[in-house]
Amino acid sequence: MLSYKILGDQSVVFSKVSSKVYTKTIGNPIGNPMKAYLLHVLLASVMCIHGMCIHGTNARCEEINRNFDARNFDAEAETRDSNPPNVIVFISDDQGWGDFGFQGNSNFVTPNMDRLAKEGTVCTRFYVCPVCAPTRAEFLTGRYHPRGGALGVTQGEERLDLDEITLGDRLSRRGYATGAFGKWHNGSQYPYHPNGRGFDEFYGFCSGHWGDYFSPPLEQNGNPVRGNGFVADDFTDHALSFIKEHRDRPFFCYVAFNTPHTPMQVPAEYFDRVKTRELRFRHVGRQGEKEDDAMTRAAIAMVENIDTNVGRVLNQLDQLDLTQRTMVFYFNDNGPNSYRWNGGMKGRKGSTDEGGVRSPLLARWPGTISSERTLEQLSGAIDLVPTICQLIGEPLANHSTSGNPLDGISLASQLTDPTQPVIERTLFTQWGGKVAMRHKNFLCDANGGLFDLQKDPIQSTDIREQYPEQADFMRQSISAWKRDVLDQGPSDRPFLVGHPKRPRTELPAQDGKCSGPSVRRSNTAPNCSYFTRITSENDEVFWKIQTLQEGLYDVVIQYSAPENAIGIEMECDAGGTKTKRPIRSAFTSLNFGDEHDRVPRQTESLMKEFKTMSLGQISLGAETMNVRLRLVDALKTAIDGASNGLEIRAVELIRQ
Numbered sequence: 001m002l003s004y005k006i007l008g009d010q011s012v013v014f015s016k017v018s019s020k021v022y023t024k025t026i027g028n029p030i031g032n033p034m035k036a037y038l039l040h041v042l043l044a045s046v047m048c049i050h051g052m053c054i055h056g057t058n059a060r061c062e063e064i065n066r067n068f069d070a071r072n073f074d075a076e077a078e079t080r081d082s083n084p085p086n087v088i089v090f091i092s093d094d095q096g097w098g099d100f101g102f103q104g105n106s107n108f109v110t111p112n113m114d115r116l117a118k119e120g121t122v123c124t125r126f127y128v129c130p131v132c133a134p135t136r137a138e139f140l141t142g143r144y145h146p147r148g149g150a151l152g153v154t155q156g157e158e159r160l161d162l163d164e165i166t167l168g169d170r171l172s173r174r175g176y177a178t179g180a181f182g183k184w185h186n187g188s189q190y191p192y193h194p195n196g197r198g199f200d201e202f203y204g205f206c207s208g209h210w211g212d213y214f215s216p217p218l219e220q221n222g223n224p225v226r227g228n229g230f231v232a233d234d235f236t237d238h239a240l241s242f243i244k245e246h247r248d249r250p251f252f253c254y255v256a257f258n259t260p261h262t263p264m265q266v267p268a269e270y271f272d273r274v275k276t277r278e279l280r281f282r283h284v285g286r287q288g289e290k291e292d293d294a295m296t297r298a299a300i301a302m303v304e305n306i307d308t309n310v311g312r313v314l315n316q317l318d319q320l321d322l323t324q325r326t327m328v329f330y331f332n333d334n335g336p337n338s339y340r341w342n343g344g345m346k347g348r349k350g351s352t353d354e355g356g357v358r359s360p361l362l363a364r365w366p367g368t369i370s371s372e373r374t375l376e377q378l379s380g381a382i383d384l385v386p387t388i389c390q391l392i393g394e395p396l397a398n399h400s401t402s403g404n405p406l407d408g409i410s411l412a413s414q415l416t417d418p419t420q421p422v423i424e425r426t427l428f429t430q431w432g433g434k435v436a437m438r439h440k441n442f443l444c445d446a447n448g449g450l451f452d453l454q455k456d457p458i459q460s461t462d463i464r465e466q467y468p469e470q471a472d473f474m475r476q477s478i479s480a481w482k483r484d485v486l487d488q489g490p491s492d493r494p495f496l497v498g499h500p501k502r503p504r505t506e507l508p509a510q511d512g513k514c515s516g517p518s519v520r521r522s523n524t525a526p527n528c529s530y531f532t533r534i535t536s537e538n539d540e541v542f543w544k545i546q547t548l549q550e551g552l553y554d555v556v557i558q559y560s561a562p563e564n565a566i567g568i569e570m571e572c573d574a575g576g577t578k579t580k581r582p583i584r585s586a587f588t589s590l591n592f593g594d595e596h597d598r599v600p601r602q603t604e605s606l607m608k609e610f611k612t613m614s615l616g617q618i619s620l621g622a623e624t625m626n627v628r629l630r631l632v633d634a635l636k637t638a639i640d641g642a643s644n645g646l647e648i649r650a651v652e653l654i655r656q
């Protein structure tokens with residue numbers, strides 16, 4: 001739970017109302033005193049590393065934390081480089097572990113990803129989350145995603161708590177120019193918006209997915225803009241401009257492609273070359289798993305488009321003579337979005353099994369990060385904050401002892417020195433309350449099964465009975481992790497309106513709710529949806545908000561309306577204060593987006609053009625309230641073949 005406070009200097013302070021200190025007394029559940037003691041010490045180590053304390057072991061905790069900090073954050077002792085290296089991080093969306101040429105999958109032609117792999121180090125045991133927003137949160141903060149409130153992928157649950165420090169914040173404070181391009185997916189309204197999270201420049205969309213990939217409506221630094229061409233090319237164009245503009249100073253460029261996430265759209269030049277390609281690598285199916293050939297071909301084409309765009313960035317670094325002083329990272333945000341070749345691993349996107357969360361991490365920094373090397377160190381997206389900060393000589397010690405300790409460890413030594421020993425650590429992944437843990441070569445899956453990933457990467461044989469102590473240790477560690485990380489209490493954060501730095505706040509349908517006999521979403525997944533079939537005074541759409549600055553606000557709706565809505569009043573009710581205006585002009589547009597689908601879409605909404613209309617002004621206090629929109633009277637004729645009634649894409653609240 002967060003509290004908000006506006007200070008006199010117009011800055012906004014966010015603080016956690018309560019910070020939980022976990023205490024737990026461990027008894028002697030297994031009878032044998034020596035075993036119990038060893039278990040106690042082992043659990044204490046694990047829990048302390050994850051910021052927890054076991055009652056009676058505080059001294060041990062402090063010692064472990066001191067060692068942990070010293071091991072991972074000794075960058076503080078390094079001399080600060082006045083011109084630190086540039087940082088580029090690419091994330092793809094729903095690309096699988098097997099969707100690369102260098103993984104041996106000849107279905108894919110990815111010369112630029114292969115080049116990164118060859119010229120750098122490939123972390124082969126790198127883990128992300130089962131879905132999009134949590135992985136982005138872990139990458140940005142170095143902390144397990146539930147700690148930062150990024151609990152879901154839509155309706156505001158994807159938001160990263162405002163007391164979290166992002167990599168953008170850290171590098172911005174260090175003097176880097178910072179830019180994010182593509183799919184943000186960690187909150188839309190400022191200061192959840194990337195511009196409020198350490199990124200000077202943002203171009204893309206904040207939602208979890210988008211309905212059209214060809215010149216769709218996008219935003220730039222909070223302002224609506226029209227995209228230019230295929231989104232991945234467009235995002236790369238902006239990244240290239242950003243890099244060129246900041247070539248003479250340190251920059252951090254975060255390129256978060258939204259492909260090959262559905263809807264499956266890609267320019268013809270990419271699709272045509274895979275339409276009839278012989279695909280030699282196919283999904284090795286378990287019961288009920290069937291590969292969809294059209295999905296696989298579209299995914300290949302979309303990944304090959306990403307590869308071309310990665311190549312454009314690498315070529316520009318070469319041309320600007322920046323390659324030697326730029327570190328580049330590339331990884332997937334989760335497992336593949338369909339059954340396709342994935343090394344036979346179990347699960348896909350959404351699963352905490354290997355297929356859902358394993359990604360290669362490509363890391364290149366010529367002359368510093370080893371080239372032509374694989375690193376088997378157990379690692380994850382949570383490690384990139386400490387790793388990058390150590391590589392650029394940015395001290396982390398202060399952050400590590402603050403209220404938000406990091407979960408990740410620095411891989412800097414392992415990436416730069418092949419003689420470094422493997423760091424023994426634990427790594428947890430979760431989705432929907434299901435938690436899996438990795439430790440040494442072992443995976444304890446969400447059902448308590450134990451697997452040796454070195455001998456059995458496809459999770460075919462449960463060996464918990466052969467290794468009862470390891471299985472017990474991992475199950476107990478998972479229970480402790482759940483209590484520490486998942487039990488954060490209910491998430492009921494209102495959407496923030498009217499930050500002093502952003503007078504205009506847009507509340508899109510994806511963040512709202514609806515009730516009534518007729519109103520519904522344009523599709524089941526809220527991201528990128530709009531509300532449709534609003535026909536009577538009993539149909540209502542609403543958003544839970546908190547105003548950051550009290551005062552008078554213009555209320556503007558983004559709507560479409562049939563002829564029979566003209567003259568009917570639309571009312572906005574915010575905490576009992578109301579304003580209303582008659583609808584003066586009809587506006588309807590056809591749905592669009594699916595004309596580019598290579599595979600019929602399922603849950604993604606189509607897109608539409610909408611018109612804006614002012615409902616007048618309203619005075620908003622500082623309390624949490626619902627903003628409600630409804631018609632004052634019913635439409636003269638209800639839904640018929642030609643009309644979907646009134647439709648709402650968003651309401652804008654603009655502070656005067």
Ligand SMILES: [Ca+2]
Binds near residue numbers: 094131132261
């Ligand atoms: Ca994803």
